Amino acid sequence: MTAQEVRLCGLLLQEHFGDVVEKVGTHLICSGVLTLRALAHETKLPLDLVKKSLCVLMQHGMCAFGAGRRGPAGPVEYHIICEHILHMLRYPRYIYTAKSLYGDTGELIVEEILQSGQMTMSSTVKTVADRLTHNMPEGQSMDYSEVVSAFSRLVETHFLQRCPPMASAGSSSSGAVNTPLPAVTQPTKPEDHPECYRLPYINLTGQGKRRRSSEDGEAEQRAAKKAKTDNSERGDEGIYWQVNFQRFHLHFRDQAIISAVSCKLDQASSEIVRTMLRMSEVTTPAHAAFTQALSANEIFRAFPSSYNIARPILDQYLTLLVDDPMEFVGRTGDSGGGMYVVNLHRALANLARATLESVVQERFGSRSARIFRLLLRKRHLEQKQVEDFAMVPAKEAKYMLYTLLSENLVQLQEIPKTPDYAPSRTFYLYTVNQLPTARLLLQHCYKTVGNLIERRLYETKENKRLLEKSQRIEAILASLQATGAEAAQLTEVEEMITAPERQQLETLRHHINKLDSSENQVDETIFLLESYINSTQAPP
Amino acid sequence: MAGRGRGQLTFSVEIVGIGKGENLPPSSVQPTPLFPPLAQKPVPLQTGEEAEYMLALKQEFRGAMKTLPFYIRPAAPKKGQFGVKDELCHKHGFAYMVAESPAVPKQPKQPRVDKEEIIRKLETLEQKEEDGSSDEEEGEKKKPEEEEAEGEEGYDEEEFEDETDYIMSYFDNGDEFGGDSDDNIDEAIY
Numbered sequence: 001m002t003a004q005e006v007r008l009c010g011l012l013l014q015e016h017f018g019d020v021v022e023k024v025g026t027h028l029i030c031s032g033v034l035t036l037r038a039l040a041h042e043t044k045l046p047l048d049l050v051k052k053s054l055c056v057l058m059q060h061g062m063c064a065f066g067a068g069r070r071g072p073a074g075p076v077e078y079h080i081i082c083e084h085i086l087h088m089l090r091y092p093r094y095i096y097t098a099k100s101l102y103g104d105t106g107e108l109i110v111e112e113i114l115q116s117g118q119m120t121m122s123s124t125v126k127t128v129a130d131r132l133t134h135n136m137p138e139g140q141s142m143d144y145s146e147v148v149s150a151f152s153r154l155v156e157t158h159f160l161q162r163c164p165p166m167a168s169a170g171s172s173s174s175g176a177v178n179t180p181l182p183a184v185t186q187p188t189k190p191e192d193h194p195e196c197y198r199l200p201y202i203n204l205t206g207q208g209k210r211r212r213s214s215e216d217g218e219a220e221q222r223a224a225k226k227a228k229t230d231n232s233e234r235g236d237e238g239i240y241w242q243v244n245f246q247r248f249h250l251h252f253r254d255q256a257i258i259s260a261v262s263c264k265l266d267q268a269s270s271e272i273v274r275t276m277l278r279m280s281e282v283t284t285p286a287h288a289a290f291t292q293a294l295s296a297n298e299i300f301r302a303f304p305s306s307y308n309i310a311r312p313i314l315d316q317y318l319t320l321l322v323d324d325p326m327e328f329v330g331r332t333g334d335s336g337g338g339m340y341v342v343n344l345h346r347a348l349a350n351l352a353r354a355t356l357e358s359v360v361q362e363r364f365g366s367r368s369a370r371i372f373r374l375l376l377r378k379r380h381l382e383q384k385q386v387e388d389f390a391m392v393p394a395k396e397a398k399y400m401l402y403t404l405l406s407e408n409l410v411q412l413q414e415i416p417k418t419p420d421y422a423p424s425r426t427f428y429l430y431t432v433n434q435l436p437t438a439r440l441l442l443q444h445c446y447k448t449v450g451n452l453i454e455r456r457l458y459e460t461k462e463n464k465r466l467l468e469k470s471q472r473i474e475a476i477l478a479s480l481q482a483t484g485a486e487a488a489q490l491t492e493v494e495e496m497i498t499a500p501e502r503q504q505l506e507t508l509r510h511h512i513n514k515l516d517s518s519e520n521q522v523d524e525t526i527f528l529l530e531s532y533i534n535s536t537q538a539p540p
Numbered sequence: 541m542a543g544r545g546r547g548q549l550t551f552s553v554e555i556v557g558i559g560k561g562e563n564l565p566p567s568s569v570q571p572t573p574l575f576p577p578l579a580q581k582p583v584p585l586q587t588g589e590e591a592e593y594m595l596a597l598k599q600e601f602r603g604a605m606k607t608l609p610f611y612i613r614p615a616a617p618k619k620g621q622f623g624v625k626d627e628l629c630h631k632h633g634f635a636y637m638v639a640e641s642p643a644v645p646k647q648p649k650q651p652r653v654d655k656e657e658i659i660r661k662l663e664t665l666e667q668k669e670e671d672g673s674s675d676e677e678e679g680e681k682k683k684p685e686e687e688e689a690e691g692e693e694g695y696d697e698e699e700f701e702d703e704t705d706y707i708m709s710y711f712d713n714g715d716e717f718g719g720d721s722d723d724n725i726d727e728a729i730y
Contacts, residue, residue: 015602015605016602016605016610016611017605017610017611017612018611018612018613018614019613019614020612020613020614021612046615049612049614049615052612053612056610056612059610060610091597091598091601092594092595092597092598092601093594095597095601096590096593096594096597111597111601114601115601115604115605115608116608116610117610362580362582362583363579363580364579364580365579365580513595514585516595516598516599517585517586517591517592517594517595518585519598520591520594520595520598521585521586521591
């Protein structure tokens with residue numbers, strides 16, 4: 001784990017789970033693998049707090065445990081899964097995608113499961129139904145069956161999956177050898193479990209309950225007690241569901257490819273690519289370099305009925321897509337009117353390359369970007385060749401190359417003519433390596449998000465007094481309105497905040513919103529670069 | 541690079557592109573500024589319904605997480621965790637704490653004997669008040685005299701005991717130093 005990743009993980013843990021979990025989490029990331037006792041000793045926190053923090057992290061899938069170095073007889077060792085902590089940046093995007101695909105119900109289901117880490121189906125359905133009922137007008141309520149159907153659709157399309165069952169440790173009452181605890185180096189993947197996507201049978205009928213504000217305290221206690229007894233009757237205790245991040249990432253990747261095609265070519269081509277990707281959603285494994293081969297006939301038949309283009313035009317579009325230098329679509333055969341595949345890895349590489357070029361352009365200007373693109377295409381060039389090909393005057397080309405070199409975006413490669421690397425007899429070539437540069441930019445992105453979060457915390461801390469005052473006044477206003485106060489009293493309370501203070505609050509809110517949406521936007525770049533880097537690595 | 545003079549490079553600069561005798565920019569002798577001026581203005585943020593909705597989702601999620609039981613707050617420091625050891629520590633000083641096993645984390649100590657001491661002090665002060673109110677007039681005259689006498693005596697004692705030029709506290713070996721800070725024995729006393 002790089003320093004920037006550790007820092008960002010720490011900030012995210014602190015924001016969502018508090019200081020204690022942050023301390024435990026960062027220490028465990030830095031140490032790699034630790035037992036509970038060692039962790040408590042090194043962080044100097046009381047043992048029960050450390051236990052609670054580990055439980056919270058495991059609940060959210062960020063920490064895993066396994067047999068330690070001394071084997072199954074020794075103490076259990078814990079380690080952190082850093083990627084899952086970094087996924088917290090992307091939670092709003094997951095929730096928004098669920099909303100766009102499955103409506104408000106889907107959105108709330110995914111939000112509830114992300115907040116709790118793992119949930120049973122019945123408790124999710126009940127909570128979501130209650131929340132939806134709360135927002136509906138008086139007299140209406142959300143039926144459980146609707147929520148159950150939304151949940152089923154999420155599971156069918158693999159957006160939700162069952163949590164892998166815990167291997168029981170040493171409970172061999174019958175004397176048989178149970179499955180040993182998974183070794184720390186090989187965690188069980190949820191997909192290894194054959195029933196990963198099977199919905200349990202639950203008899204859940206009813207409707208969402210509306211919470212009355214007057215009975216809040218009692219109703220919650222009663223509901224909590226009822227929930228404990230209910231779960232055992234529902235028939236799905238012990239079956240917990242979690243969000244399948246990989247499936248969401250595949251969806252985002254497909255969206256990125258489709259929008260790239262529509263920007264580069266036109267709407268019709270993007271519809272064709274969308275159809276091809278939709279058809280191969282289920283058949284293509286997660287780390288495949290390209291989709292299954294689809295014949296032009298199949299693509300034609302699978303078009304949505306609202307969108308009809310003639311068959312010869314489809315063929316022309318497919319030829320255009322294949323000939324395009326971005327190489328999104330490739331032709332692999334001639335049967336069935338032509339067999340076509342979507343080149344997933346190449347598309348990701350092209351998207352990453354476009355990101356790199358865009359970064360250079362926005363930071364250093366279009367001429368530096370031209371030099372950068374030139375080096376990406378021609379691989380190795382001498383100083384003189386760069387000036388000639390880029391059509392940039394010598395002095396400026398030199399200056400730009402050295403700026404890029406000092407930022408590590410461009411590297412210098414020595415090619416010796418003689419074995420003693422004599423400087424007068426060596427070629428010095430400028431080059432750009434896409435993968436290391438992408439890694440470098442990814443670390444810059446992590447640092448950026450860390451800086452954004454820290455700045456937001458600083459701004460909040462600076463104006464803490466003002467924020468607390470405004471919160472108190474809002475609470476007073478709300479309670480006054482609830483008890484039906486006169487307009488004069490309300491205006492009097494509102495005037496407790498002076499006009500310059502209001503202005504300051506407004507500026508503060510504007511700043512915090514800007515910082516938050518910047519984080520969201522940087523996360524899109526992080527996703528693209530991460531997907532590209534993961535696609536170049538061998539599948540696990 | 542060791543050898544014939546400083547400033548000799550291992551490769552000829554002409555190849556990299558710097559001509560002979562050309563003016564190079566001066567070498568920088570300080571780290572780059574923390575907020576360097578930007579050459580280009582950055583692209584504005586994305587706006588639109590989607591961006592705003594995701595912003596709202598993000599802020600709501602953050603707020604909701606703070607109310608859930610997963611948000612763990614550090615426990616407030618408990619008073620008198622060490623019980624008997626507190627009293628003994630106060631009576632015998634720092635040395636007693638060193639005998640403890642090092643694995644036990646040292647918590648900020650809030651000695652339980654505080655309350656009893658305070659009550660005793662208050663009682664003695666009460667008695668003094670009652671006595672003092674009756675002897676007030678006499679005491680007033682005597683006190684300034686006593687203070688002066690004490691001050692002079694103290695002054696005499698310290699300075700002129702052995703007829704040296706130094707005050708007697710110069711010869712102390714620092715045993716009394718830091719003896720009044722029994723509460724926070726987390727830091728080592730040098």
